[in-house]
Amino acid sequence: MARILSQTKSAAVNPLKSSQPLGAALAFLGVEGAMPLFHGSQGCTSFALVLFVRHFKEAIPLQTTAMDEVTTILGGADNLEEAILNLKVRTKPKLIGVCTTALVETRGEDCARDIADIRLKHAQEIAGTEIVLANTPDFDGAIEEGWAKAVTAMIEGITRPGDQVRQSKKIAILPGWNLTVADIEHLREMVESFGLKPVILPDVSGSLDGTVPDRWVTTTYGGTSVEDIRELGTAEHCIAIGEHMRRPAEVLQKLTGVPYVLFQSLTGLKGADRFVSLLSSISGTSVPAGVRRRRGQLQDALLDGHFHFGGKKIAIAAEPDQLYQLASFFVGMGSEIAAAVATTDMSKILEKVPAQSVQIGDLGDLEALAASADLLVTHSHGRQAAQRLGIPLMRVGFPVFDRLGSQHKLTILYQGTRDLIFEVANIFQANQHAPTPEALDPFRKREMPDELLSSPLARH
Amino acid sequence: MSSLSAKIQDVFNEPACDRNRGKDAKARKEGCSKPLTPGAAAGGCAFDGAKIVLQPITDVAHLVHAPLACEGNSWDNRGAASSGATLWRTSFTTDLTELDVVMGQGERKLFKAIREIKETYAPSAIFVYSTCVTALIGDDIEAVCKRAGEKFGLAVVPVNAPGLAGSKNLGNKLAAEALLDHVIGTVEPDDAGPHDINIIGEFNLSGEFWLVKPLLDRLGIRVRACIPGDARFLDVASAHRARAAMMVCSTALINLGRKMEERWDIPFFEGSFYGITDTSQALRNIAELLVRKGADREILNRTQTLIAVEEAIAWRKLEGYRRRLQGKRVLLNTGGVKSWSVVHALMEIGMEIVGTSVKKSTVEDKERIKQILRDDNHMFEQMAARDLYAMLSEHKADIMLSGGRTQFIALKAKTPWLDINQERQHPYAGYDGMVELVRQIDLAIHNPIWFQVREPAPWDCQPAVEDELPGTKSETATLHAVQEVAGTTAGDCGAC
Numbered sequence: 001m002a003r004i005l006s007q008t009k010s011a012a013v014n015p016l017k018s019s020q021p022l023g024a025a026l027a028f029l030g031v032e033g034a035m036p037l038f039h040g041s042q043g044c045t046s047f048a049l050v051l052f053v054r055h056f057k058e059a060i061p062l063q064t065t066a067m068d069e070v071t072t073i074l075g076g077a078d079n080l081e082e083a084i085l086n087l088k089v090r091t092k093p094k095l096i097g098v099c100t101t102a103l104v105e106t107r108g109e110d111c112a113r114d115i116a117d118i119r120l121k122h123a124q125e126i127a128g129t130e131i132v133l134a135n136t137p138d139f140d141g142a143i144e145e146g147w148a149k150a151v152t153a154m155i156e157g158i159t160r161p162g163d164q165v166r167q168s169k170k171i172a173i174l175p176g177w178n179l180t181v182a183d184i185e186h187l188r189e190m191v192e193s194f195g196l197k198p199v200i201l202p203d204v205s206g207s208l209d210g211t212v213p214d215r216w217v218t219t220t221y222g223g224t225s226v227e228d229i230r231e232l233g234t235a236e237h238c239i240a241i242g243e244h245m246r247r248p249a250e251v252l253q254k255l256t257g258v259p260y261v262l263f264q265s266l267t268g269l270k271g272a273d274r275f276v277s278l279l280s281s282i283s284g285t286s287v288p289a290g291v292r293r294r295r296g297q298l299q300d301a302l303l304d305g306h307f308h309f310g311g312k313k314i315a316i317a318a319e320p321d322q323l324y325q326l327a328s329f330f331v332g333m334g335s336e337i338a339a340a341v342a343t344t345d346m347s348k349i350l351e352k353v354p355a356q357s358v359q360i361g362d363l364g365d366l367e368a369l370a371a372s373a374d375l376l377v378t379h380s381h382g383r384q385a386a387q388r389l390g391i392p393l394m395r396v397g398f399p400v401f402d403r404l405g406s407q408h409k410l411t412i413l414y415q416g417t418r419d420l421i422f423e424v425a426n427i428f429q430a431n432q433h434a435p436t437p438e439a440l441d442p443f444r445k446r447e448m449p450d451e452l453l454s455s456p457l458a459r460h
Numbered sequence: 461m462s463s464l465s466a467k468i469q470d471v472f473n474e475p476a477c478d479r480n481r482g483k484d485a486k487a488r489k490e491g492c493s494k495p496l497t498p499g500a501a502a503g504g505c506a507f508d509g510a511k512i513v514l515q516p517i518t519d520v521a522h523l524v525h526a527p528l529a530c531e532g533n534s535w536d537n538r539g540a541a542s543s544g545a546t547l548w549r550t551s552f553t554t555d556l557t558e559l560d561v562v563m564g565q566g567e568r569k570l571f572k573a574i575r576e577i578k579e580t581y582a583p584s585a586i587f588v589y590s591t592c593v594t595a596l597i598g599d600d601i602e603a604v605c606k607r608a609g610e611k612f613g614l615a616v617v618p619v620n621a622p623g624l625a626g627s628k629n630l631g632n633k634l635a636a637e638a639l640l641d642h643v644i645g646t647v648e649p650d651d652a653g654p655h656d657i658n659i660i661g662e663f664n665l666s667g668e669f670w671l672v673k674p675l676l677d678r679l680g681i682r683v684r685a686c687i688p689g690d691a692r693f694l695d696v697a698s699a700h701r702a703r704a705a706m707m708v709c710s711t712a713l714i715n716l717g718r719k720m721e722e723r724w725d726i727p728f729f730e731g732s733f734y735g736i737t738d739t740s741q742a743l744r745n746i747a748e749l750l751v752r753k754g755a756d757r758e759i760l761n762r763t764q765t766l767i768a769v770e771e772a773i774a775w776r777k778l779e780g781y782r783r784r785l786q787g788k789r790v791l792l793n794t795g796g797v798k799s800w801s802v803v804h805a806l807m808e809i810g811m812e813i814v815g816t817s818v819k820k821s822t823v824e825d826k827e828r829i830k831q832i833l834r835d836d837n838h839m840f841e842q843m844a845a846r847d848l849y850a851m852l853s854e855h856k857a858d859i860m861l862s863g864g865r866t867q868f869i870a871l872k873a874k875t876p877w878l879d880i881n882q883e884r885q886h887p888y889a890g891y892d893g894m895v896e897l898v899r900q901i902d903l904a905i906h907n908p909i910w911f912q913v914r915e916p917a918p919w920d921c922q923p924a925v926e927d928e929l930p931g932t933k934s935e936t937a938t939l940h941a942v943q944e945v946a947g948t949t950a951g952d953c954g955a956c
Binding site: 269273286287292295302303307310331334432434436440441442 | 541543666667668670671673674675678770871874885887890891892899900903904906907909912915919
């Protein structure tokens with residue numbers, strides 16, 4: 001069990017975290033026709049927006065209630081009302097996902113009440129648009145919490161409650177934020193290959209997969225439909241992926257009785273085996289030949305790849321579930337976790353991270369802990385630390401702004417694990433240091449016995 | 461080709477070769493090359509062997525006179541390391557085309573290639589390798605090299621070892637002949653001293669000689685030339701002024717050692733830097749040879765002191781692995797282990813040798829195997845891939861140490877494997893190298909992937925799954941069970 005070391009510094013040095021409302025917005029972006037709305041000052045939105053754009057290289061719909069000095073003093077309800085009405089008129093979204101920020105939360109706004117009032121007051125004007133609220137102050141949590149809160153809010157706000165007639169082939173899937181577009185696509189294909197019908201919430205594969213639509217769309221295009229969210233209660237089972245998705249899955253179960261299975265990680269042979277077995281038992285069909293083939297490929301990748309992992313020291317900084325996912329992956333390949341840094345201490349998964357300890361902290365902590373590591377694993381902001389330390393960087397998570405295509409990288413199930421093995425092995429191969437006499441000198445770290453040192457024959 | 465066949469006869473008739481000594485006059489005349497079986501042959505050609513021996517000389521431009529394949533398919537494939545020049549890693553070939561061959565333009569193209577290299581790279585020397593095609597069309601590379609050398613004022617060395625001449629091993633020896641004929645003794649050093657030695661047949665793979673050289677430095681012994689690992693042309697050219705030599709890989713370069721002894725009175729011994737006792741013995745032998753050649757006797761004591769200290773440190777480090785490796789079974793499949801002290805060290809920390817190939821071993825080697833293993837049942841000439849796979853699949857060994865060729869037999873049989881041949885990534889020479897070898901064995905055997913890859917797919921072992929899911933009749937119970945399993949699995953995976 002990893003010891004969780006809480007943050008003791010006052011100054012965060014090179015932050016690891018992205019804010020909680022950003023995580024919530026990301027979840028809303030996985031819904032079709034959605035418009036995330038930050039309830040806060042303009043800057044809250046624009047910083048998040050810029051980061052999204054740098055990561056996804058896409059136009060991202062994200063709006064702000066544009067709180068200013070006056071509204072901050074007098075209350076933000078009017079701004080919220082105005083923003084919702086404006087968005088409704090201009091972009092006709094099917095969903096407005098309100099994410100609060102530290103500003104309005106600090107002020108102590110009762111946003112739920114405000115939204116209820118707006119619904120009453122403008123019932124006709126906003127008909128056809130769901131308004132969902134996620135309380136996501138920046139001063140708490142990070143992407144994981146924001147994402148989970150938004151999903152929970154959508155289930156609580158949209159899904160029809162009560163026991164319903166179940167469709168035997170329908171599976172609700174609640175993926176964690178750390179699954180990429182490629183992961184979601186792969187997940188869907190995998191589930192479908194068993195004759196099952198997946199409903200994935202949120203589904204960023206439909207909205208953030210970087211296609212070129214034939215018209216200009218101001219909201220998201222693609223993603224989970226609001227109708228599908230409403231009908232989640234008719235699913236036979238629910239599969240949640242990542243510890244942070246436990247809460248949304250529990251809420252769904254409580255509301256509709258749909259039972260859930262939680263996978264803390266789908267990376268690695270074991271996790272994939274469990275997932276595939278579960279699909280097989282739910283669907284009553286045998287495992288398709290293609291999936292068996294992928295399993296064989298992963299076995300071979302394990303064999304070919306493990307030479308590069310054995311004994312390597314890995315330093316990872318990531319959100320808790322991703323930290324667990326990657327640390328387990330590396331340890332499963334024979335590496336050791338030299339440093340594990342997480343964004344927040346709010347997740348139970350941290351105790352299971354296969355490392356001596358998990359430091360709650362920032363990239364400054366990572367840099368301090370990673371001096372002897374062979375590989376840094378974190379998002380793009382880790383690149384300067386990597387350069388200073390002379391250690392290669394594997395880019396994971398969010399944001400990845402200096403490499404293209406991170407959303408299309410597969411990281412789960414047989415194929416994703418296989419790809420991860422190759423990616424890491426290739427990083428190691430690309431960064432092999434040519435041996436030097438100095439590095440190999442057996443005396444480099446050793447004092448010589450005096451009688452040898454003082455000899456006239458020793459010439460150096 | 462007449463001079464080439466004379467050379468081949470000459471290297472085959474090697475008086476210092478154990479095997480050759482064991483033959484009668486007739487067999488000796490037939491030479492060592494066994495006729496290959498088409499369709500069932502393996503191993504490199506003479507050109508390959510020659511290039512392996514010479515290419516690690518770092519400040520030389522190695523120019524392969526051939527159509528593309530000879531160099532194009534083989535360059536940048538070995539892990540020798542350089543402490544300075546990197547020119548040896550740049551690949552040069554005349555890349556002969558059909559037109560060149562038909563029109564007989566090979567020699568002219570070669571001459572021009574030499575000029576271009578000289579002008580662009582200013583190398584210390586250029587080594588020119590003949591190959592099958594250029595030998596066949598009769599290009600006289602010796603004449604071209606001579607002419608080019610005179611014209612450009614540069615050492616241009618012909619290496620006459622076309623692939624069709626024979627095996628890789630023959631190529632090794634022909635390369636040595638090229639050094640003897642054209643390089644060694646061409647430069648007089650101005651700093652020859654009483655503690656100068658040559659190391660012959662050390663390739664500095666993964667830089668492993670650098671694990672040993674500091675030991676020699678401590679003793680005040682200077683390596684005049686290490687041939688060929690991390691060598692410079694001038695080192696090799698002035699190697700004839702060394703007082704003694706150590707022959708590391710006698711199979712490859714025995715003729716070089718013997719002829720240097722004949723010509724320049726440089727006594728040599730055969731030794732190895734693999735394993736603790738062998739490393740110590742090598743240091744002792746070097747010191748003794750130097751004393752025999754007039755060095756101060758004091759060096760013997762110094763050597764003993766160093767050995768005592770270094771051995772103690774190495775054994776202490778190895779002891780740390782005993783708990784993890786005791787009783788683990790090793791299969792050696794290397795074509796012939798030269799260094800028995802590696803085997804000795806592995807056994808010393810409690811590992812068991814369950815088999816070793818003796819394909820390239822001499823009679824003497826086999827005797828040592830019997831002595832060390834106390835059982836000759838563990839010896840095999842050569843094992844067919846299928847048999848090897850079967851043996852490993854049945855888990856009759858915990859790890860196989862071999863070269864890259866049998867790597868996938870081990871991996872597909874889901875057995876740990878460690879490369880101890882030339883493609884390996886880790887330095888294993890000297891005291892530290894032995895510790896590194898054991899560390900790598902430990903890493904390979906204990907890598908957690910072995911549990912994963914050996915486990916059958918869950919749907920292939922249905923009974924076990926059902927065991928895990930009691931009460932499959934009740935759907936909620938099933939799901940609950942799966943849920944528990946799913947929740948814990950990932951965690952278990954991390955812990956193993």
